[in-house]
Amino acid sequence: MADDNDGTTRRDFIHVASVTAGALGAACVAWPFIDQMNPAADTLALSSTEFDVSGVEEGMAVSIVWRGKPVFIRHRTKKEIQEASEVQLDDLPDPQADSDRTSRPEMLVLLGVCTHLGCVPLGQSATDPKGEWGGWFCPCHGSHYDTSGRIRKGPAPTNLAVPPYKYISDSVIKIG
Amino acid sequence: MSEPKFNNSLVRWIDHRLPIFTFMHHEMHEYPTPKNLNYWWNFGSLAGIVLVIMIMSGIVLAMHYTAHVDHAFQSVERIMRDVNYGWLVRYIHANGASFFFIVVYIHIFRGLYYGSYKAPRELLWMLGVVILILMMATAFMGYVLPWGQMSFWGATVITNLFSAIPLVGESIVTLLWGGFSVDNPTLNRFYALHYLLPFVIVGVVVLHIVALHRFGSNNPLGIDVRGNQDTISFHPYYTVKDAFGLGVFLILLSAVVFFLPNSMGHPDNYIPANPMVTPAHIVPEWYFLPFYAILRAVPDKLFGVLAMFAAIGVLFILPWLDRSPVRSATFRPIYKIMFWVFLVDCVALTWLGAKPAEGIYVVLSRLCTAYYFFHFIILLPALSIFETPKSLPKSISKPVLDPDGGGGGMIAVPAAPREKA
Numbered sequence: 001m002a003d004d005n006d007g008t009t010r011r012d013f014i015h016v017a018s019v020t021a022g023a024l025g026a027a028c029v030a031w032p033f034i035d036q037m038n039p040a041a042d043t044l045a046l047s048s049t050e051f052d053v054s055g056v057e058e059g060m061a062v063s064i065v066w067r068g069k070p071v072f073i074r075h076r077t078k079k080e081i082q083e084a085s086e087v088q089l090d091d092l093p094d095p096q097a098d099s100d101r102t103s104r105p106e107m108l109v110l111l112g113v114c115t116h117l118g119c120v121p122l123g124q125s126a127t128d129p130k131g132e133w134g135g136w137f138c139p140c141h142g143s144h145y146d147t148s149g150r151i152r153k154g155p156a157p158t159n160l161a162v163p164p165y166k167y168i169s170d171s172v173i174k175i176g
Numbered sequence: 177m178s179e180p181k182f183n184n185s186l187v188r189w190i191d192h193r194l195p196i197f198t199f200m201h202h203e204m205h206e207y208p209t210p211k212n213l214n215y216w217w218n219f220g221s222l223a224g225i226v227l228v229i230m231i232m233s234g235i236v237l238a239m240h241y242t243a244h245v246d247h248a249f250q251s252v253e254r255i256m257r258d259v260n261y262g263w264l265v266r267y268i269h270a271n272g273a274s275f276f277f278i279v280v281y282i283h284i285f286r287g288l289y290y291g292s293y294k295a296p297r298e299l300l301w302m303l304g305v306v307i308l309i310l311m312m313a314t315a316f317m318g319y320v321l322p323w324g325q326m327s328f329w330g331a332t333v334i335t336n337l338f339s340a341i342p343l344v345g346e347s348i349v350t351l352l353w354g355g356f357s358v359d360n361p362t363l364n365r366f367y368a369l370h371y372l373l374p375f376v377i378v379g380v381v382v383l384h385i386v387a388l389h390r391f392g393s394n395n396p397l398g399i400d401v402r403g404n405q406d407t408i409s410f411h412p413y414y415t416v417k418d419a420f421g422l423g424v425f426l427i428l429l430s431a432v433v434f435f436l437p438n439s440m441g442h443p444d445n446y447i448p449a450n451p452m453v454t455p456a457h458i459v460p461e462w463y464f465l466p467f468y469a470i471l472r473a474v475p476d477k478l479f480g481v482l483a484m485f486a487a488i489g490v491l492f493i494l495p496w497l498d499r500s501p502v503r504s505a506t507f508r509p510i511y512k513i514m515f516w517v518f519l520v521d522c523v524a525l526t527w528l529g530a531k532p533a534e535g536i537y538v539v540l541s542r543l544c545t546a547y548y549f550f551h552f553i554i555l556l557p558a559l560s561i562f563e564t565p566k567s568l569p570k571s572i573s574k575p576v577l578d579p580d581g582g583g584g585g586m587i588a589v590p591a592a593p594r595e596k597a
C-alpha cells in the first residue's frame with residue numbers, strides 16, 4: 001500500500017472521497033423532499049384580487065379575501081386620519097409615517113392578519129372593540145393597533161402589513 | 177436466571193427459531209420489580225394502553241374521514257351521525273387524547289416526586305420527554321383535522337410561532353403551510369403526520385422500556401434494590417395491579433365518553449372553519465394551557481416563543497439541575513414542600529392559560545412563569561447544596577423485616593446500582 005510521509009494512505013483518501021460524494025448526493029435528494037412542502041404552482045397562481053372601493057363610505061370598513069387571508073379596506077374619517085398622522089414616530093414600537101402606509105389617505109388598505117400569531121383583529125364592524133387607539137384590537141393575545149394599523153401595545157412586533165396594491169382605475173384596486 | 181421451560185411443543189418449536197417466548201418470560205416473570213411500588217406506578221403501563229386505544233380508534237376514524245377543506249367538517253359530522261357507532265369511536269378518540277395527557281402528566285409528576293430522573297435513569301427520563309413532545313405534536317395536528325373554528329385558528333396561531341425565528345421565520349411558516357395561510361395543503365400534511373407520529377411514539381416507547389429494564393423501576397423510597405428480598409416478579413403481582421388500575425381508568429373514561437363527551441372540548445369547534453373570522457376567545461386544548469400561559473406572559477414575540485419551548489426543554493436537563501443524591505422526596509424535607517408548590521404553580525398556569533390576556537391575569541401569568549423557571553434553574557440546584565436529607569433506610573425490605581433498625585443508618589449516598597440479572 002502506498003504510504004506518504006504523514007501516514008495517510010490512498011485508501012483513506014478513497015474513504016473520505018466516497019463518504020463526501022454520498023453525503024452530497026443525499027443532500028441533493030433531500031432538497032426535493034423539503035421543497036415539495038412549499039406552495040405549489042397552482043397555489044402561487046391565485047395571487048391577485050381586484051376590488052371596487054367606491055362603495056366603501058366614509059367611516060365604513062370591508063374585508064375581502066386575498067390569498068386566503070382577509071384584507072381590510074377602511075375609509076377613514078377626517079379625525080382618524082388626523083390622529084394617525086399626528087403621532088410622534090418615536091412613540092411607535094415599529095415607526096412608520098401614516099403617509100407611507102396609504103396611497104390615498106382616506107382609503108387604508110391593510111392585511112387583516114395580526115403580526116403576532118396570525119389572528120384576524122377585531123375593528124371592522126361598528127360594534128367591534130377597536131382597542132385603545134381606535135383602530136383594531138386583536139383578541140387572541142391583546143394587541144392594539146391605531147387608525148393607521150400600526151402596533152401600539154401588545155405582543156405583536158410589527159404594524160399590520162400593507163399588501164402590494166395599486167389603483168388600476170379611479171376606484172378599482174388590484175391587490176397582489 | 178434459568179432458561180424457561182415450555183410445555184407446549186409448538187411453543188418450543190417456535191421459541192427455538194424465534195425466541196419471543198423466552199423474551200416475554202424474561203420480561204414478565206423474571207423481571208425483578210421493587211416490591212414497594214405504590215399506585216403512582218400504574219400510570220406508565222396505563223399510558224401504553226391508552227396509546228393502543230388511540231391508535232385503534234384513530235385507524236377506524238381514518239376509514240371514514242376525508243382530509244379536504246371542503247369535506248373534513250362534514251365527514252366528521254357524518255361519523256357522528258351516520259356511521260355505525262361512529263359517535264362512540266370519535267368520542268373515545270377525542271376524550272382519549274385528554275385522558276392520555278392526564279395519565280402522562282401524572283406519570284411525569286410521579287417521576288418528579290420520587291426523583292426517577294436521576295442516575296442511572298437520565299436517558300429513560302429524556303426519552304419520556306421526547307414522547308411528551310411527540311404526543312403534543314400529534315394531538316395538535318389531530319385537533320386540526322375536524323376543521324372547525326378552533327382547529328383552524330389553533331393551527332394558525334401555533335404554526336405562526338415559527339415566524340418568530342429571526343430571518344428565516346416567514347419562509348418556515350410558508351413551508352409548513354404549503355401556501356399563504358393554513359389551507360388545504362396544510363390539512364393534508366397534518367393528516368399524514370397525524371397518522372404517522374403515533375407509530376413513531378410506539379418506537380420511542382420501546383426505547384423507553386428498554387432503558388427502563390436496564391435498571392428496573394425506581395420505587396417510593398428512591399433507594400436501589402439490594403437483592404431478591406427487595407423484589408417480586410412483575411407477573412402476576414404487577415400485571416394484576418395494573419389490570420385493576422386499568423379497570424378504574426376505563427370506568428372514568430367511559431363516564432366521560434358516555435355522559436360528558438364534550439366537556440373537555442370547545443363548542444366553537446362545532447362551527448366550520450372560517451378564515452375571515454377569529455373566535456373571540458381562542459384557547460388551545462386544556463393540556464397545552466400551561467405552555468400557552470407562558471407564551472402569553474412574555475410581552476415580546478420571540479422571547480415568548482422561546483420561553484414556551486424552554487418550559488419543555490428544561491425537562492431535558494433536569495437530571496443535571498437537581499444534583500441531590502437522594503431520589504425520593506420522602507427523604508427531602510424542603511424539596512417535598514417545593515414539589516407541591518411547583519405543582520400548584522403548574523395548575524395555576526393551566527388556569528391562567530384559559531383566561532383572557534388582560535389585567536390581573538397578565539400579572540399572575542408573569543409571576544407563575546417566573547416561578548416555573550425559578551424552580552428548575554435556581555431552586556433545584558440550590559437545594560442540592562443546602563438541603564439536609566433525612567437518613568435513608570438501609571434497604572427496601574429493612575423497615576418491614578427489622579422495624580427498629582429500619583429508619584436508622586447513615587445518610588447513605590446510593591451505592592452503585594444493581595444491574596438487572
Ligand code: HEM
Nearest residue numbers: 230231234235237238241266270273315318319321322374
Ligand atoms: C398518540 C396518539 C393520538 C392522539 C393523541 C390523537 C389525538 C387526536 C385528537 C386530539 C383529535 C381531534 C379529536 C376531535 O376533537 O375531533 C384527533 C382526530 C383524529 N385522529 Fe387522532 N390521535 C392519535 C392517534 C391517531 C391515529 C394512529 C390515527 C389514524 C391512524 C388517528 C386518526 C385521526 C382522525 C382520522 C381524526 C379526525 C376525526 C376526528 O376529529 O374525530 N389518530 N386525534
Ligand code: FES
Nearest residue numbers: 114116117138141
Ligand atoms: S395573534 Fe394577535 S395578539 Fe396574538
